Amino acid sequence: MLDSAEYQPLEGLPAPVVVIRSDQIIYTNPAMLTLLGIGLEEVRATKLQELLARFTPMDRSWVEPMHQGRAQGESDPDPVWLRVRVAGGQERAYSVRQGSGLRSEDRLLMLLDVEGEASMRRLTEALVEAAGELVRCRDEQAVLEMAVEAIHRQGFFVTVMLLEGDSLIHGPMRQDPVQVAAGERLYGQPIQEIRFPRSSMPHLEEVLTRRKAAFHQDLFKMLETFHAAELLAQMRRAYPAVRGLDAPIFVEGEPYGILAIHGETLTPTSAATLELFARQVGGALENVRHHRRAAARLAELSRLQSELVAQERLTVLGEAAGVVAHEIRNPLGAILNAAAVLKRDKLGPIGASAVEMLEEEATRLDAIVRDLLDVVRPLEPRPRPLHPGELARRTLELFRERRQLGNVRVTMDEAPELPTLQADETLLQLALENLMRNAVQASPPGGEVRVAVARVPEGIRLTVEDEGPGVSPADAQRIFEPFFTTRTTGTGLGLAVVRRVVVAHGGTVSVGQRPGGGARFELRLPLQVESRPLPHAP
Structure with missing residues (x-):
């Protein structure tokens, strides 16, 4: 047995110490044995490489080559950082300091616990990765969800307190569910629904005013003026030595909320790192808003470009429409007059049928010319007070009187207390007639068309839904263009008229799928006309 009595003076050191001679451990003090959780005889009977593999598995890939290099005369770095698997299976970080033993062939190693420094390094690395x-x-x-999850994974509880006017509310959080449930029982409502006046939380108000985080050595003492004594007592029993941090989040220079963190391992050093992370969160929120504004600008640019193309198309179409109206309407008038004269004569069944067909087709051509002129003529709304619900009911009644509904049922849903519009009644009725006619023609026999009028923040929303085949995403991009139609008997002018009327009122029109099948057309109109008439042919 190796003689290790000469190292007995190291017995009283609180730091773990080991003495190595060649590849054999000849001495370990009680602190080291306690750390490893094994006896002295087992240590002496185990080779150093086996102990390294057993107690430093995470660092084995570089510790073993370093040990082999030293056997060949290479020097070790000093200090060395190791993660040691201690008694109980946990891992702790140590800084290994080296020194000479009492004999030239002996090497003395002392392990200094630097778990706090290692935790700080892991926290910094994790937050840097999360910030990216x-x-x-x-x-x-x-x-916010990603930020609180990154902090929680480092062993802390965290809540984002969001500013809403003069109140603070709970945003994303990772908290002890037992404590959350106790708080909800005490306050009588879900934690996310509780609104805390800013004036009731002066410690947070000070953080926002100073734009500087606050570290609390005793979190519960600070919360005595805020939380109920019963809840604080329960929290103290669960976490008797918890520390806290309140870090402000600012977005574009304005207060956004508080990143509230607490935990028993929270230190002033880690608090400083978390405060910097709160600034990164604010920067990420600013980035989201910048992208949102850029997307809105891009969408507006796309809308303006589409509108410009539509204006140019209508200008060309207007020139053609003027010629068509002049060259076709006069002959059509003559044909209709001739048909009326022929109907007064006594004709046989074949002649009467031919005259009736002639009159129907001429009337259809005249309606097409009229629709074409509606598409290209200048629309200059003449606004007056108008109730949107009355307009929808009146349009529906006209369809019933003209027997234009066929076997299709039409239902109407009108929200109560609708505001009055300032709009052109004739133009809006024209648009609604075209929408309803399109829905009725698209619906199968026995189908249902639903008309709804509701209030929205920007004004009025009017929807018309049918149970037809619906509109494909590709067709939805062009469905409001003149002459675009998916029906063999359609002219593709009705929905173009709808769009022109809505745009002239400063509103928007869109088409989508109705839940359950069919198409859903939606008009959104401001309460006051924001006239934007499209150009017309000279």
Whole structure:
């Protein structure tokens, strides 16, 4: 047995110490044995490489080559950082300091616990990685969820307190569910629905005013003026030595909320790192808003470009329409007059049928010319007070009187207390007639058309839904263009008229799929006319 009595003075050191001679451990003090959880005889009977594999598995890939290099005369770095698997299976970080033993062939190693420094390094690395991911988010909720998850994974509880006017509310959070349930029982409502006046939380108000995080050595003492004593007592029993941090989040220079973090391992150093991370969260939220505004500008640019193309198309179409109206309407008038004269004569069944067909087709051509002129003529709304629900009911009644509904049922849903519109009644009725006619023609026999009028923030929303085949995404891009139609008997002018009327009122029109099948057309109109008439042919 190797003689290790000469190292007995190291017995009282609190730091773990080991003495190595060649490839054999000849001495370990009690602190080292306690750390490893094994006896002295087992240590002496185990080779150093086996102990390294057993107690430093995470660092084995570089520790073993370093040990082999030293056997060949190479020097070791000093200090060395190791993650040691201690008694109980947990891993802790140590800084290994080296020194000479009492004999030239002996090497003394002392392990200094630097778990706090290692935790700080892991926290910094994790938050740096999370900050890189945050800038890729395109949604504010996603930014906050990712931020709280990154902090929670480092062993802390975290909540984002969001500012809403003069109140603070709970946003994304990772908290002890037992404590959350206790708080909800005490307050009588879900934690996300509780609104806390800013004046009731002066410690957070100070953080926002100073734009500086606050570290709390005793979190519960600070919360005594805020939370109920019963809840605080329960939290103290669960976490007797918890520390806290309140870090402000600012977006575009304005207060957005508070990143509230607490945990028993929270230190002033880690708090400083978390405060910097809160700034990164604010920057990521700004990035989301910048992308949102850029997307809105791009959409507006696309809309303006589409509108310009439509204007140019209508200008060309207007020139053609003027010729068509002049060259076709006069002959059509003569044909209709001749048909009326022939109907007064006594004709046989074949002649009467031919005259009736002639009159129907001429009337249809005249309606096409009229629709064409509606598409290209200048629309200059003459606004007056108009109730949107009355307009929809009156248009529906006209369809019933003209027997234009066939076997299709039409239902109407009118929201109560609709505001009055300032709009052109004739033009809006023309648009609604075209929408309803399109829906009736698209619906199968026995189908249903639903008309709804509701209030929305920008004014009025009017929807017409049918149970027809619906509109494909590709067709939806062109369905409001003149002469575009998916029906063999359609002219493709009705929906073009609808779009012109709505745009002239400063509104929008869109088409989509109705839940359950069919098409859903939606008009959104402002309460006041924002006239934008499209140009017309000279």
